[in-house]
Amino acid sequence: MARPEASPPRRPRGGSGSSQAGAFLSGASSIPTTTRGRRTRAALINAAREVFEELGFRDARISDIAKRAGTSYGVFYHYFDSKESVLDELFTSVTGDMYNASQARSKSDGDVVDKIRASNRQYLVVAARNAQLIAMIEELAYRDPQFRELKLRIREPFLLRNEAGIRRLQEQGLADPNLDAAMAASMLGGMIEHFTLLWFFHGVPYDEELAVETLTRLWAQAIGMRLDESGRLVQGAR
Amino acid sequence: MARPEASPPRRPRGGSGSSQAGAFLSGASSIPTTTRGRRTRAALINAAREVFEELGFRDARISDIAKRAGTSYGVFYHYFDSKESVLDELFTSVTGDMYNASQARSKSDGDVVDKIRASNRQYLVVAARNAQLIAMIEELAYRDPQFRELKLRIREPFLLRNEAGIRRLQEQGLADPNLDAAMAASMLGGMIEHFTLLWFFHGVPYDEELAVETLTRLWAQAIGMRLDESGRLVQGAR
Amino acid sequence: MARPEASPPRRPRGGSGSSQAGAFLSGASSIPTTTRGRRTRAALINAAREVFEELGFRDARISDIAKRAGTSYGVFYHYFDSKESVLDELFTSVTGDMYNASQARSKSDGDVVDKIRASNRQYLVVAARNAQLIAMIEELAYRDPQFRELKLRIREPFLLRNEAGIRRLQEQGLADPNLDAAMAASMLGGMIEHFTLLWFFHGVPYDEELAVETLTRLWAQAIGMRLDESGRLVQGAR
Amino acid sequence: MARPEASPPRRPRGGSGSSQAGAFLSGASSIPTTTRGRRTRAALINAAREVFEELGFRDARISDIAKRAGTSYGVFYHYFDSKESVLDELFTSVTGDMYNASQARSKSDGDVVDKIRASNRQYLVVAARNAQLIAMIEELAYRDPQFRELKLRIREPFLLRNEAGIRRLQEQGLADPNLDAAMAASMLGGMIEHFTLLWFFHGVPYDEELAVETLTRLWAQAIGMRLDESGRLVQGAR
DNA sequence: AATGAATGAGCTTTCATTCAT
DNA sequence: GATGAATGAAAGCTCATTCAT
Numbered sequence: 001m002a003r004p005e006a007s008p009p010r011r012p013r014g015g016s017g018s019s020q021a022g023a024f025l026s027g028a029s030s031i032p033t034t035t036r037g038r039r040t041r042a043a044l045i046n047a048a049r050e051v052f053e054e055l056g057f058r059d060a061r062i063s064d065i066a067k068r069a070g071t072s073y074g075v076f077y078h079y080f081d082s083k084e085s086v087l088d089e090l091f092t093s094v095t096g097d098m099y100n101a102s103q104a105r106s107k108s109d110g111d112v113v114d115k116i117r118a119s120n121r122q123y124l125v126v127a128a129r130n131a132q133l134i135a136m137i138e139e140l141a142y143r144d145p146q147f148r149e150l151k152l153r154i155r156e157p158f159l160l161r162n163e164a165g166i167r168r169l170q171e172q173g174l175a176d177p178n179l180d181a182a183m184a185a186s187m188l189g190g191m192i193e194h195f196t197l198l199w200f201f202h203g204v205p206y207d208e209e210l211a212v213e214t215l216t217r218l219w220a221q222a223i224g225m226r227l228d229e230s231g232r233l234v235q236g237a238r
Numbered sequence: 239m240a241r242p243e244a245s246p247p248r249r250p251r252g253g254s255g256s257s258q259a260g261a262f263l264s265g266a267s268s269i270p271t272t273t274r275g276r277r278t279r280a281a282l283i284n285a286a287r288e289v290f291e292e293l294g295f296r297d298a299r300i301s302d303i304a305k306r307a308g309t310s311y312g313v314f315y316h317y318f319d320s321k322e323s324v325l326d327e328l329f330t331s332v333t334g335d336m337y338n339a340s341q342a343r344s345k346s347d348g349d350v351v352d353k354i355r356a357s358n359r360q361y362l363v364v365a366a367r368n369a370q371l372i373a374m375i376e377e378l379a380y381r382d383p384q385f386r387e388l389k390l391r392i393r394e395p396f397l398l399r400n401e402a403g404i405r406r407l408q409e410q411g412l413a414d415p416n417l418d419a420a421m422a423a424s425m426l427g428g429m430i431e432h433f434t435l436l437w438f439f440h441g442v443p444y445d446e447e448l449a450v451e452t453l454t455r456l457w458a459q460a461i462g463m464r465l466d467e468s469g470r471l472v473q474g475a476r
Numbered sequence: 477m478a479r480p481e482a483s484p485p486r487r488p489r490g491g492s493g494s495s496q497a498g499a500f501l502s503g504a505s506s507i508p509t510t511t512r513g514r515r516t517r518a519a520l521i522n523a524a525r526e527v528f529e530e531l532g533f534r535d536a537r538i539s540d541i542a543k544r545a546g547t548s549y550g551v552f553y554h555y556f557d558s559k560e561s562v563l564d565e566l567f568t569s570v571t572g573d574m575y576n577a578s579q580a581r582s583k584s585d586g587d588v589v590d591k592i593r594a595s596n597r598q599y600l601v602v603a604a605r606n607a608q609l610i611a612m613i614e615e616l617a618y619r620d621p622q623f624r625e626l627k628l629r630i631r632e633p634f635l636l637r638n639e640a641g642i643r644r645l646q647e648q649g650l651a652d653p654n655l656d657a658a659m660a661a662s663m664l665g666g667m668i669e670h671f672t673l674l675w676f677f678h679g680v681p682y683d684e685e686l687a688v689e690t691l692t693r694l695w696a697q698a699i700g701m702r703l704d705e706s707g708r709l710v711q712g713a714r
Numbered sequence: 715m716a717r718p719e720a721s722p723p724r725r726p727r728g729g730s731g732s733s734q735a736g737a738f739l740s741g742a743s744s745i746p747t748t749t750r751g752r753r754t755r756a757a758l759i760n761a762a763r764e765v766f767e768e769l770g771f772r773d774a775r776i777s778d779i780a781k782r783a784g785t786s787y788g789v790f791y792h793y794f795d796s797k798e799s800v801l802d803e804l805f806t807s808v809t810g811d812m813y814n815a816s817q818a819r820s821k822s823d824g825d826v827v828d829k830i831r832a833s834n835r836q837y838l839v840v841a842a843r844n845a846q847l848i849a850m851i852e853e854l855a856y857r858d859p860q861f862r863e864l865k866l867r868i869r870e871p872f873l874l875r876n877e878a879g880i881r882r883l884q885e886q887g888l889a890d891p892n893l894d895a896a897m898a899a900s901m902l903g904g905m906i907e908h909f910t911l912l913w914f915f916h917g918v919p920y921d922e923e924l925a926v927e928t929l930t931r932l933w934a935q936a937i938g939m940r941l942d943e944s945g946r947l948v949q950g951a952r
Numbered sequence: 953a954a955t956g957a958a959t960g961a962g963c964t965t966t967c968a969t970t971c972a973t
Numbered sequence: 974g975a976t977g978a979a980t981g982a983a984a985g986c987t988c989a990t991t992c993a994t
Contacts, residue, residue, distance in 0.1 A: 034973080037978060056381045058296065061963065072980050077965065079978095139380035141440070142373055143294045148440055176459065178467045183444070183452040190436065191429035198428065202379070202386055206421070214421040221414065222460035229416045275953070299988060310955045315990070510994080513957060532857045534772065537984060548959050553986065615856035617916070618849055619770045624916055652935065654943045659920070659928040663909050670904035678855070678862055682897070690897040697890065698936035705892045751974070775967060786976045791969070955994080963986090970980080 030079055041079045043069040048086040053132035057087065057140060094133045095154055101126040102157035112174060113225065113233045117216040123158070123192055124212065131200035138197065155193065159185050166223055176224025188219055279317045281307040286324040291370040295325065295378060332371045333392055339364040340395035350412060351463065351471045355454040361396075361430055362450065369438035376435065393431065397423050404461055414462025426457055506555055517555045519545040524562040529608040533563065533616060570609045571630055577602040578633035588650060589701065589709045593692040599634070599668055600688065607676035614673065631669065635661050642699055652700025664695055755793045757783040762800040767846040771801065771854060808847045809868055815840040816871035826888060827939065827947045831930040837872070837906055838926065845914035852911065869907065873899050880937055890938025902933055 032038050047068035051060045062083060066073035080086050106118035127134065137154070140147035162185035169175035192215060198204045199211070217227050226234040285306035289298045300321060304311035318324050344356035365372065375392070378385035400423035407413035430453060436442045437449070455465050464472040508514050523544035527536045538559060542549040556562050582594035603610065613630070616623035638661035645651035668691060674680045675687070693703050702710040761782035765774045776797060780787035794800050820832035841848065851868070854861035876899035883889035906929060912918045913925070931941050940948040 032978080034977070036973085040978075059381065062965085063963080071978095073964090074967090074980055075978070077967095082964090135380055139377055142377035143297070152440075152442070176455070176465075178465070178469075179455060180448055180452055183448055184456060186436075187429055187433050187452060187456055190432035191425055194428035194432040195425050198424070202390075204390070210418055210421060214418055214425060217414070217417060218422060218425055218460040221462060222456040224459060227414075227416070231416075272953080278953085300990085301988075311990090312955050312957095312992090313953075316953070320989080508957080510956070512994085516957075535857070538986085539984075547957095549985090550959050550987090551957070553988095554957065558985090611856055615853055618853035619773070628916075628918070652931070652941075654941070654945075655931060656924055656928055659924060660932060662912075663905055663928060663932055666908035666912065667901055667905035670908040671901050674900070674904065678866075680866070686894055686897060690894055690901060693890070693893060694898060694901055694936040697938060698932040700935060703890075703892070707892075748974080754974085776969085777967075787969090788971090788976050788978095789974075792974070796968080957991100957993085959991080960988105965985090966983090967981105970978105972978085973976080 032079065040069070040071060040075060044071070044076060044079055045086060045089050048083075049090055049133070052087070052090070052136055057083065057136055090133060091137070091150065094130050094137075095150075097126055097130060098134075098154050099157055102161055111233050112169065113216065113220050113227060113231065116220055117212060117231070120192065120215045120219065121212050124196060124208075127193075127196035128200045131196065135197060135201040155189060158189050162189050169223065169225075174225060179223060184223060188222060191215075191218070278307070278309060278313060281309065282314060282317055283324060283327050287328055287371070290325070290328070290374055295321070295374055328371060329375070329388060332368050332375075333388075335364055335368060336372075336392050337395055340399050349471050350407065351454065351458050351465060351469065354458055355450060355469070358430065358453045358457065359450050362434060362446075365431075365434035366438045369434070373435060373439040393427060396427050400427050407461065407463075412463060417461060422461060426460060429453075429456070508555065516545070516547060516551060520547070520552060520555055521562060521565050524559075525566055525609070528563070528566070528612055533559065533612055566609060567613070567626065570606050570613075571626075573602055573606060574610075574630050575633055578637055587709050588645065589692065589696050589703060589707065592696055593688060593707070596668065596691045596695065597688050600672060600684075603669075603672035604676045607672065611673060611677040631665060634665050638665050645699065645701075650701060655699060660699060664698060667691075667694070754783070754785060754789060757785065758790060758793055759800060759803050763804055763847070766801070766804070766850060771797070771850055804847060805851070805864065808844050808851075809864075811840055811844060812848075812868050813871055816875055825947050826883065827930065827934050827941060827945065830934055831926060831945070834906065834929045834933070835926050838910060838922075841907075841910035842914045845910070849911060849915040869903060872903050876903050883937065883939075888939060893937060898937060902936060905929075905932070 032041050044065060048060070048065045051064045051068055054060075055064065060083065062076050063073045065083075065086070066076050101122055104122060106115050106122070110118075134154075137147055137151050141151040159182075163181045166175055166179065166181040166184055170177050170179070170181065195211070195215070199206050213231055217231060220227055220233070228234050282303060285308075286298075286303045289302045289306055292298075293302065298321065300314050301311045303321075303324070304314050339360055342360060344353050344360070348356075372392075375385055375389050379389040397420075401419045404413055404417065404419040404422055408415050408417070408419065433449075433453070437444050451469055455469060458465055458471070466472050508517050520541060524536070524541045527540045527544055530536075531540065536559065538552050539549045541559075541562070542552050545552075577598055580598060582591050582598070586594075610630075613623055613627050617627040635658075639657045642651055642655065642657040642660055646653050646655070646657065671687075671691070675682050689707055693707060696703055696709070704710050758779060761784075762774075762779045765778045765782055768774075769778065774797065776790050777787045779800070780790050815836055818836060820829050820836070824832075848868075851861055851865050855865040873896075877895045880889055880893065880895040880898055884891050884893070884895065909925070909929070913920050927945055931945060934941055934947070942948050
């Protein structure tokens with residue numbers, strides 16, 4: 001017999017089912033109308049970000065967030081349904097930031113390698129900026145399909161961009177035609193992802209310039225280019 | 239939801255127990271003298287592995303493990319101090335397995351690329367075999383310095399091996415001398431790590447042959463080799 | 477989007493779904509194996525009955541029950557899933573008692589009216605004995621379909637018995653043939669139910685003998701019999 | 715589930731607030747002077763009725779009522795002291811309606827049975843109209859002496875009327891003189907009460923005509939009359 | 953050696969009510 | 974008059990761990 005809930009301990013009350021557009025998780029979070037309300041809500045989101053980064057999502061208690069925001073824990077429920085729903089808001093900003101980074105065109109009018117270098121450098125910048133939150137998503141992705149999808153969704157635009165880039169270079173005769181562009185994009189993308197996490201989140205120390213150069217050289221050579229000792233494309237090497 | 243965790247000696251939040259000198263994580267676990275005792279202990283470890291893989295470390299309850307092992311949860315404390323201490327045992331086997339893999343010399347008498355290919359293939363095998371537990375370590379590493387170290391310790395022999403390999407190839411004039419061997423080893427190692435996790439744990443589907451070939455080609459070319467369309471080293475290309 | 481439960485705050489864990497045979501509500505309650513366990517469990521049920529009767533189901537807190545039973549509230553969850561599940565046990569005994577009463581045949585070899593009188597008297601006895609719990613079911617029935625059904629299920633055997641009785645008397649020419657037996661049984665049964673609740677639960681004072689006599693006279697005459705001043709059937713009056 | 719109820723002046727458990735002299739339950743509620751105020755107040759009462767009927771008194775939240783009334787929950791406290799005090803207003807109307815019904819004289823110039831029939835039919839009408847609220851009172855009466863009294867007070871005029879009726883019929887030689895009029899009135903009144911609740915609130919389906927006829931026949935015969943197959947009084951049968 | 957009963961800290965969530973705006 | 978933000982007591986429930994048997 002299914003759990004019958006004799007005198008139902010919790011009324012469902014429609015609410016939380018209706019999702020906001022673009023909300024990743026539950027997202028049933030009321031938007032305050034007054035200035036004071038807006039300020040409090042913002043304080044909560046901010047506090048949540050800090051607490052999540054310090055303690056991790058699972059170890060973060062609502063009361064930690066509320067305390068950090070300087071409110072009672074009651075207000076939290078005024079603005080959010082649950083921990084999950086603040087997370088939403090946070091993710092919206094990260095995914096947005098990451099997406100923009102994935103779309104950005106380098107303005108450098110250098111050669112192909114310069115473009116790769118610029119792109120790597122840029123990834124490093126956003127990755128550093130969002131390391132904590134990305135690490136959190138990674139962590140949660142290990143147990144929660146919802147977050148696994150989010151993780152994959154975040155990396156997708158980078159993948160597509162990389163794949164397109166490789167394909168274009170292959171067509172131009174600049175990249176190894178024997179490479180499966182999608183697979184290579186996934187692997188090389190993973191290389192950078194993994195590396196930035198190691199560096200920015202796990203605290204393994206690396207030298208920035210060396211990192212950018214090595215990343216760029218590995219990437220470029222992996223797809224079939226040849227770089228001279230100063231990191232410039234050896235023309236006609238392919 | 240109620241925070242699980244115990245009552246009296248309440249663990250400080252996020253920590254995984256204070257580690258002792260000898261064992262990796264927490265307290266020593268008594269080694270039983272009788273046959274029956276040994277069997278029970280083994281059953282618990284086995285059960286723990288299964289439960290951890292299914293539920294994750296944090297969500298696994300002692301009672302889950304005990305139930306799976308077919309014992310009462312009282313016995314658990316006969317053999318182990320805490321959840322952390324069973325984990326120890328489990329990790330001993332993974333780290334051992336991984337270490338062996340990192341040391342294995344390929345018997346192939348093919349060329350350098352064949353060696354790289356064999357090595358990659360072998361990594362894929364152990365990674366697939368230990369994916370669940372490795373993922374667990376990864377997950378825990380996000381919050382627990384203890385596990386972060388473990389994670390780094392596991393990857394270290396691979397790193398060293400790769401670094402030595404690259405260096406040797408550089409000396410032989412087969413690999414790009416402009417590459418920082420340590421950095422490259424870390425990045426390329428990360429590429430494989432990341433990829434196997436995606437594949438074996440997160441369930442992203444890949445074709446095995448294509449994966450091995452692409453991995454090998456990327457790796458070899460990244461460090462400066464040149465491969466022909468059938469994946470064989472183009473002699474004298476450097 | 478449905479509530480996704482980012483990192484699920486509560487694992488379902490099959491358990492509670494499988495119901496015991498005959499359990500009304502959830503009923504997932506472990507049966508202890510040791511004497512001590514059995515004693516504790518019994519103490520909890522007893523305490524629950526008392527607390528429910530004093531405070532009502534909804535106002536009763538788990539901690540009230542535990543305190544009354546002289547245990548920590550933790551044990552409660554050792555034996556029961558929830559408040560609902562103790563209720564189960566309690567109901568099993570009431571419904572059993574009531575059912576038996578409904579089936580009991582009076583041993584009096586008096587006339588029809590004596591049988592009705594005996595039956596009424598007996599109902600009064602069980603109703604008095606179970607007044608608190610019946611009232612509780614009534615109360616809960618106002619809001620919970622589950623309890624509404626229970627309420628109806630408890631009254632059903634009485635209804636059927638009464639209906640059969642009336643029908644038999646109609647066939648024997650002793651009861652008014654113009655009466656719909658089922659409807660009459662329901663109404664007259666309700667009369668007694670309502671009356672006992674008023675008396676035993678709401679505390680409206682009545683004289684027992686007068687009550688039995690009046691109940692019997694009303695009932696008997698309602699279905700078409702005629703009673704003389706001493707409550708005996710006036711033969712051939714129909 | 716968390717107990718709702720307020721924080722600072724926390725109501726003693728089970729109670730419904732200490733009642734004031736004048737009003738039935740709790741505090742006086744200010745009567746607004748402006749039109750707008752009166753409209754808001756009326757909207758609140760209306761909303762309260764709906765919400766109470768849907769959710770029951772205990773499960774209804776102030777915010778539910780306010781939302782339904784289209785106001786903020788702040789205003790609620792402008793007009794009412796508490797949930798109990800809106801209830802007051804609602805009950806005033808029910809009790810009024812019920813009382814009127816109890817006093818109504820049937821205009822039919824038929825015989826006694828017609829009068830009983832008319833009276834029953836009329837009770838059915840008001841009972842149907844007020845079923846939700848009456849059920850609510852019943853429910854609350856199980857736990858709250860305040861409501862128990864209200865419940866008894868509502869039924870009282872019916873009781874008195876019935877008792878007087880029976881007594882009159884006894885004097886006229888139409889009703890069984892061996893019946894205690896008060897007791898019979900209470901029991902027979904309870905029969906109808908109980909029946910209407912079953913029908914109108916608990917949703918047990920009955921045929922209206924059959925119900926009226928059976929009710930009337932049972933009632934009339936119970937007090938000693940005799941009815942023919944078409945429901946007319948058999949003259950001189952007593 | 954094994955069992956499983958008992959403990960209780962700690963977290964979540966609800967919602968009546970107050971009060972600044 | 975009206976608004977809605979803020980408060981916080983209180984109860985539910987979980988599960989690591991202890992310990993009597």
